[in-house]
Amino acid sequence: MTRKGRAVLAIGLAAWGVAWLFGSRALFPVAAGLVIAVPVAFAWVGISRQRVAVSRRWDGHGVVEGEDVHVDLRLEPSSRIRLPLASARETVGRLGGQTVELRRQDGVYVGSYTLRNVARGRHRFEPVHITISDPWQLAEASRDVEAREVLVVYPKLVDLDRLFSEGGATLSDGRRLFVRRPAGLEFHTVRQHMPGESLRRVHWPSTARAGTLMVKEFEDSPRDEVAILLDGDATGVAGSSPDSSFDAAVRAAGSILRAHVRAGRPAVLVLNTSEREVQSVRTDGPEWERALGALAGAVPDAHTPVTALLDSADGPAARSLELVVVTSRIEPGLVRRLLERALSRRPVALVHVDAPTFAGRPSTPQPALLQLQAAGVPVAVVRGGDDLRQALSGSPAIAQSEAALA
Numbered sequence: 001m002t003r004k005g006r007a008v009l010a011i012g013l014a015a016w017g018v019a020w021l022f023g024s025r026a027l028f029p030v031a032a033g034l035v036i037a038v039p040v041a042f043a044w045v046g047i048s049r050q051r052v053a054v055s056r057r058w059d060g061h062g063v064v065e066g067e068d069v070h071v072d073l074r075l076e077p078s079s080r081i082r083l084p085l086a087s088a089r090e091t092v093g094r095l096g097g098q099t100v101e102l103r104r105q106d107g108v109y110v111g112s113y114t115l116r117n118v119a120r121g122r123h124r125f126e127p128v129h130i131t132i133s134d135p136w137q138l139a140e141a142s143r144d145v146e147a148r149e150v151l152v153v154y155p156k157l158v159d160l161d162r163l164f165s166e167g168g169a170t171l172s173d174g175r176r177l178f179v180r181r182p183a184g185l186e187f188h189t190v191r192q193h194m195p196g197e198s199l200r201r202v203h204w205p206s207t208a209r210a211g212t213l214m215v216k217e218f219e220d221s222p223r224d225e226v227a228i229l230l231d232g233d234a235t236g237v238a239g240s241s242p243d244s245s246f247d248a249a250v251r252a253a254g255s256i257l258r259a260h261v262r263a264g265r266p267a268v269l270v271l272n273t274s275e276r277e278v279q280s281v282r283t284d285g286p287e288w289e290r291a292l293g294a295l296a297g298a299v300p301d302a303h304t305p306v307t308a309l310l311d312s313a314d315g316p317a318a319r320s321l322e323l324v325v326v327t328s329r330i331e332p333g334l335v336r337r338l339l340e341r342a343l344s345r346r347p348v349a350l351v352h353v354d355a356p357t358f359a360g361r362p363s364t365p366q367p368a369l370l371q372l373q374a375a376g377v378p379v380a381v382v383r384g385g386d387d388l389r390q391a392l393s394g395s396p397a398i399a400q401s402e403a404a405l406a
Contacts, residue, residue, distance in 0.1 A: 053078070055074045056147065056149055058072070063153045065242055067117075067118060070113075072111075083104070083109065087099060087101050091126040093124050122151075152293055158255045226321070226323075229309060229324065231302070231306040233302050248382055252380075256392065257269055267282075268316045272302045310334075325349070335368045
């Protein structure tokens with residue numbers, strides 16, 4: 001029974017008492033109507049209370065951040081007893097709550113609502129709170145219905161015709177010619193030379209010791225050509241979603257990954273988060289969709305510094321032929337690892353997301369970026385309000401304040 005129902009019942013009983021006290025016959029029907037209406041409404045709502053099934057449907061398969069999402073809600077009762085009035089309360093993760101009035105249509109109850117300007121993430125639908133009431137709202141009943149689903153909102157990526165980290169000669173139209181490097185074959189052992197084999201594979205030191213021709217045997221060692229390492233260190237995050245420094249880092253990592261995949265280069269996405277997700281991507285298909293889903297759900301909750309992922313020689317980031325690190329924190333350990341890789345002639349690049357600029361603060365000078373550039377490490381800087389495509393496509397630029405330190 002609602003507050004309104006209790007008030008109507010109290011008024012009805014009071015009117016009944018006044019009619020009996022003063023003998024007013026005209027007041028008796030009014031009092032009786034008010035008193036009877038509340039139990040009737042209560043009984044109607046009680047009979048209508050039944051098991052229901054809830055389902056949702058929204059437009060599109062791949063929702064991108066910044067878009068509006070129209071959600072259709074469908075409630076199907078378990079019996080044919082008609083519900084008086086029904087409404088649903090939805091809570092969609094960080095996107096907040098929505099109240100939907102349900103209308104009867106072909107035996108089911110339907111409603112819809114629109115989520116405006118959705119943010120990146122994996123937004124989980126909480127159990128639906130269903131409320132049933134009579135037309136006069138004298139009585140109501142409610143229950144929570146389990147209908148858990150997840151709305152995955154992908155980051156908004158940019159198309160990159162070229163990358164700041166690309167090497168090679170410059171084409172006539174200004175684009176850089178990318179140099180492909182062989183990958184996959186590693187020295188395994190030596191064995192005796194077989195007739196017809198090329199002498200290019202002869203291992204001369206072993207041949208001299210054995211007194212017979214010995215050749216090198218290789219095995220196919222699967223490794224990804226490019227690794228994109230996204231740092232999820234919470235201490236380096238500034239600003240609020242969807243315009244935080246980490247959101248910009250996610251877009252940068254995803255855009256670089258897509259550029260390599262479209263160029264036909266095997267790649268791996270490594271997330272420095274609490275779950276340390278790793279997703280190899282060789283084709284623009286299911287593997288890419290899984291990587292995009294990992295980027296959608298990425299949160300800055302790493303428990304260890306990004307350097308820890310580079311310390312392990314067996315890790316996908318350390319084993320890759322080329323490495324791109326996307327981070328907001330320039331730690332001495334990271335700089336040391338990148339310099340070591342550059343000095344060993346293993347391609348490496350850095351995308352530095354300038355976190356203070358995403359919170360409206362001035363840029364912090366980073367002399368280490370100049371040190372990396374001097375060692376031949378391509379560096380791109382992404383600041384709040386920058387055009388991401390331009391920052392990742394053109395020649396890397398360091399802030400004037402940093403250049404003054406050189």
